[in-house]
Amino acid sequence: MNIDLLVSNQNIVGLVSDEPIRGNIAGVMFDAETGVMILEFTDVDSLELNIPVEMRIAAIIMERLDIQYGVLDNGVFGETRQLPLILQNDPFGGGNAGHFAVKPRNSVMDFENFMKRAVSGQPVHRNDLGDESAADSVMSGFNPAILQFAPHLSRQRTMEASPKMQPSGPAGPSMGMGGGGGGGGGRPYTPRNNDDDDI
Numbered sequence: 001m002n003i004d005l006l007v008s009n010q011n012i013v014g015l016v017s018d019e020p021i022r023g024n025i026a027g028v029m030f031d032a033e034t035g036v037m038i039l040e041f042t043d044v045d046s047l048e049l050n051i052p053v054e055m056r057i058a059a060i061i062m063e064r065l066d067i068q069y070g071v072l073d074n075g076v077f078g079e080t081r082q083l084p085l086i087l088q089n090d091p092f093g094g095g096n097a098g099h100f101a102v103k104p105r106n107s108v109m110d111f112e113n114f115m116k117r118a119v120s121g122q123p124v125h126r127n128d129l130g131d132e133s134a135a136d137s138v139m140s141g142f143n144p145a146i147l148q149f150a151p152h153l154s155r156q157r158t159m160e161a162s163p164k165m166q167p168s169g170p171a172g173p174s175m176g177m178g179g180g181g182g183g184g185g186g187r188p189y190t191p192r193n194n195d196d197d198d199i
Contacts, residue, residue, distance in 0.1 A: 003049060003125035004138040005037070008117035011060050014068030015124070018138045021047070021071075025083060026104065028067050032058060033089035037124055040086075049125040057122065062087060068114045072138060078150040080111035108157040112147055 003017045015028070015037075023044035030037050035052030053061065061067075064085050071079040082105050121137065149157060 001125065001127055002123065002138050004121050005053060005057060005124045006115075006118040006121035006139075007057055007060055008114050009119045010117055011063065012068065012114050012117070013057070013061055013064055014070065014111070014114050014118070016138050017069075017071050019071065019073060020079060023047075025069065025081075027084040027086060028069075029086045029088055030058075030061050031088040032062055032091060047125075050129060051122070051124045051126065053124060054122055057120075061085070062090060068111050070111055070115070076148045076150055077111075077153060080108055080149075080153060081106050082110060106156070107160060108149060108153050109160045112157070115147055116145060 001017055001019045001021065003015055006014050006016060008014075021039065023041035026040045026042045028037055028039055029046075030053070035055070035058055037049045037053060039047040039049070041047075066082050067085045069079075069081050069083050070077050084104060121139070123137070
């Protein structure tokens with residue numbers, strides 16, 4: 001498994017792996033002193049990534065509360081999510097040290113927007129540090145302008161992109177239920193009996 005760290009032109013950061021990571025990722029820890037990233041899981045032991053983050057990217061990470069994450073397998077993204085980020089040994093005493101400030105969430109469109117704006121990056125984990133053929137980027141030969149997603153993520157993206165159903169005007173059950181700004185003085189409508197003939 002090889003993992004790269006990418007940075008967008010909006011200073012959003014993300015990890016891209018070339019294969020799924022075993023375990024349910026709860027978040028990412030970043031040690032500002034050593035530059036090492038650690039993946040934290042809910043069901044297996046943590047994974048310490050074996051290539052420290054460069055100082056210029058570390059400065060960007062220290063401003064973040066979350067990090068994008070995706071798995072790119074044969075040119076297709078099969079997993080995407082946004083993970084919380086914890087800073088360790090933050091020289092500025094950041095507010096998110098020691099706990100995840102945000103919760104993991106899934107948004108294919110957020111990940112897609114990040115990937116299309118990625119401008120720089122570096123490797124942060126290699127299965128075999130001595131293997132020169134693995135030195136290439138996980139994204140090598142990949143065009144981020146044309147992203148392909150697995151069918152389940154494509155469906156999720158379509159749902160995210162579709163406009164939400166918005167009611168046009170007052171909803172049926174609330175009509176005449178008082179306080180609606182109509183001219184009826186706020187009195188609820190009640191059906192009248194046939195034998196009640198006064199107005």
